[in-house]
Every structure is written in structure tokens, then in C-alpha cells.
Amino acid sequence: MKIGLIKGRHPLPVESYLIDHETVEFDQAHHIAYDAMTSLLRDIDKGTVIQLYITGLTRCTLGAIAAFNEEAKKNEGFRYGNDGCILEIWEFNSQTGEYETAIKFKQTDYVRTDDYFWGCSSSELK
Template sequence: MKIGLIKGRHPLPVESYLIEDETVEFDQAHQIAYKAMLSFLGQTEKDEVIQLYITGLTRCSLGAIAAFQNIAGDCNVGSNHTSNRVLEIWEYNSQTSQYETVVQFRHGSVPNDTSVFEYGYVIAKLD
């Protein structure tokens, strides 16, 4: 699923946005993105690949990533006991005029059972 970080900041090749507002107050940006990502994740499947197109407001990007990381082992998000969601970070490369991804975060758990909250983890990968 392709989602943009903030609607209206830049044209993005996405299906929806985490934050529908066109402007975000800087001092609240991380909290707004954090809450928006939690809400979004609650509506996704446990094996969803999320392509997040970021727009340059670092606080929003970090807030969204923090929310993704914090629910790695949360059994209550989306009613799943094991999350295998992947968050790919997509950004615009002005040298190639293309969007590309080189960073991704992946949920997992050990052991793979109903006590995932105690064992949930996130793997970060750089290409």
C-alpha cells in the first residue's frame, strides 16, 4: 500500500495520506504523525507492506516510524497476534527525478505465539 506522509506538501504517487492536513505545526508534527500511523496500522493486515512516501518534514517522518516500531509486538493492533508488517521509506531523488527506497523496517516476533507482546521486535534494513 502506498501512502504519503502529508497531503498537499508535494505531489506524491500514493493512494492515501497519513496526515490529511496541508500544513502541520512544527512543534506538534511528531505527535500528529505518531497518532496518524497508529490509527493507520490498526486498519492494516498483519502482513501488509506499507510504502511511506516522506515529504521532508523530518519530525513527521520520525513520528510515523516511531509508531511503527512501538507496535511491533502489540497483539491488539489490527487484532493480530503476530505482525509481519513492513514499512518501506520512499523518498525523492532529485538527481534521478525518481522515488526510491533504501530503508525498511520489518515487524517480527520470537516465539511466534500469543505472547508476542513480550517478544515483538523490529528489524531495520539499509540497502
């Protein structure tokens, strides 16, 4: 699932947006993104890979990540298996002109595995 963080801030190669309005008040940005990610997670299947294309508003990015992690802690179904969602953070690399990801989060009970290490894929740390 390819999803943009905020509609209208930048052209993004996505199917939909986490936040559908173009203007986000700075002091509400974290809460708006947190609530939007929480709603999204309720409506998708376990095991879904969410490719989140971020747009530079750090508070929104952090709010979305916080909600993703909080929902993993609340949902017992994610605690003892590998069926949780994966959140990939996609950023624009101005040097290459391409979007790329190096940061991934997996919904488990915060257990480090060989595949995921503190939010980054271990294969990308080498």
C-alpha cells in the first residue's frame, strides 16, 4: 500500500494520502497524523506493507510512527506472531531524483529480530 503523508504538499507516487487536507496546523500536526494512522490501521489487513511517502513535516511523520507503534502494543494479535504490518518510510533523495527507503518498522512486540533492528533493516546497516 503506497500512501502519502499529506495531500498536496508534493507530487508523490501514491494511491492515497494519510492526511487528505493540504494545510496542517503545526501545533496539531502530530495529533492529526497519529489519529489518521490509527484509523488506517483499523481498516487494513494484518501483514500489509505500508509504504509511507513523507513530505518534510517532521511532526506528522513522528505522529504516524508513534501511532503505528502504539497500535502494535495494543493489539494482542501482533504480540506473538509475525503477522503484523510493516511500515516503510520513503523519502525523496534529491541527489538521485528517486524515492528510497532505509527505515522500516514491523508490528511485533518490540522484539528485535535479525530482519529488523531499531527501526532499520539489518541488511541495510551493513
